Amino acid sequence: MAENGEIKTVRCAIYTRKSTTENMQSDFTSLDAQRESAESYIKSQAHQGWVLLKETYNDGGFTGANTDRPAFQKMLQDVREKKIDCVVVYKVDRLSRSLSDFVKVLQFFEEQQVTFVSVTQHFNTNTSMGRLTLNILLSFAQFEREMISERTKDKMGAARKRGKWVGGLPGIGYDIDKPTKKLIVNPEEAVIVRRMFQLYLEGNSLRKIAQILNAEGFRTKRYPNRKRNQGGVLFRITNIQLMLKNPTYMGKIQYEDKLYPGLHEPIISEETFKKVQETLKTNCHERGVSKNRKFPGLLTGLFRCACCKTSLGHTYARGRNKNFNYRYYVCLYSIKHDYKGCPTKSIIASVIESKCLAFVIKLTKDNRLTDESWTTLPLEKQSAILEELVKGIEYDGHKGKLWIELNGSLKKHEFDLPLDELKKRLPDTTGISFANEPLIRKQLLLAHQIQGMLADGRAKDLHQIAGWINLTKARLEQITSLLYLAPAIQEEIVCGDAAKLARLSEYNLRPLAQELDWTKQTAAWQQILA
């Protein structure tokens, strides 16, 4: 400490902690007592150059089980910034009641060359004996904490088994009787509970019940004493579900899967409650949290409903053939609360995706979107590119407007997009839609495929192919005779406008295929088209 006769100053910080908030308002708390004793200790070491820092580190009402304490973290930060040379505490367990945390903190102090002093429990961490003492002390500190928690748990368990309410917020329908700490029925709220169970037995869905209760002017229970003044809002599906499943209403108390008869008055008869549970069980879908990551859409996470201020989620329905998914974006408000409350409800995914892409291309002119390879990219890459460009997309089905907000600019670009445009299914151009192709095109493609199979030896002759696919050889000859059409006609059949070709078939073109001269063929073709 002393160098060249000079005394080096040691800047000391005092850390105090207390796990309960009791009596925190009084003038002299346990924190002050801890601080006082530490201060006097520092004073006694003044001859070694110890000085007290102005900064105080007090944690009132924080457990020693972890290190999530504001003042504690502040102190660690100051140690890191070399503002502190020595940390003084009243007792070892003030710093931490967890052995592993304590060891880590001590190691950290050592690295930062900070000394650690406990006023009432002296030990010297330089000797093995001192370290052993420290470890023993800490083990006991941790043991003490765990004992307390176990004791409390057991006590609460025992109380519950005897049917006592052991604290926590009472559900709607009950109040807590302050002196006895027992549940008492709140007659006004009990009406809501009875009404809810009755509505469910009448066969209403959870969403319907929430709507009816809200319409009748009921609101969730108020908790005015809480910090944030909770409750008093509209009923949601989750509220209703939790309430219908709450065994407290039939006069029971739950402890670890088992129900014990409670000391409070039931609101609902046991019979009714059980009946409701049975119906709930048959109606529920056993599935996890429906974060549909297995089947995300291109706009998932970007797309929001401007009317309801919720996101539009991606979902799909199985088609009748079960080989095609009909994809939709659905307003989550309309699913959860009120299907008729949202003008947008659900819109066809392929339509909105192509429209949005077109708008984004118009705005950004990004060549990754216009590139031909875009359609071949996997969905994750497509959405990654889109997320890079677009901050958010909002749609208002009422006004028929779409807003796109690009990354890096605050302006929202507005587009007109009437709702009925999004409800109409466009012919699917992305997926395979062989059925929608004009008949003559299908037949010509088949002719070419057969030609290819014959050419590369996959098939011996037409007769063999006819055997495979249950057509006659004669029919295949008719179809393959399309190959003798002039190239210009074939090109028009393959690449031309589908609407023009719609009513044509191989039969109509048979005289053409029998014509040898291409000029005559083309003339006849023009006639047929006209």
Added chain:
Amino acid sequence: MQENIAGQIEALKTTGTAQLAELYRQYFHDKAAPGNRTFLIRQIAYPIQEKALGGLSTTAKDKIQELIRAYDPINRTLIRSSTGTTETGRDIRLPTPGSFITKIYKGKRLDVKVLEKGFEYQDTVYSNLSAVAKAITGAHWNGFVFFGVKNNGRKW
């Protein structure tokens, strides 16, 4: 030029059959099928005009190949009834030989090659689809059900 071609084609109709067969050999490097003179003329008329006027453009050819790859027309639509056999005794639900039947099973992709007679899966030939399904699952499955091979009854 144009009239010349028209004349050439017109002339084909009066050319002797032996000469036509010789022309066919020139254009197709193969022996002409015997018996159908009209068809033979039609077959020869195409390459004559192709040589003079040009055939299908490469873009059209590419487009055709792309569509064939995407649609596989021969395996998609030609089957008339949902079950049964063709004249040659082949189950009509089956795709043409050389095609693959695929299925995702327990996260793995199974590719079964359809042969003229039987099926090939992992270098083993099975006589029927059910045998393949049994080899994969260890339990008896109707092969058509397991692989979802069915005729969806679309018509032309």
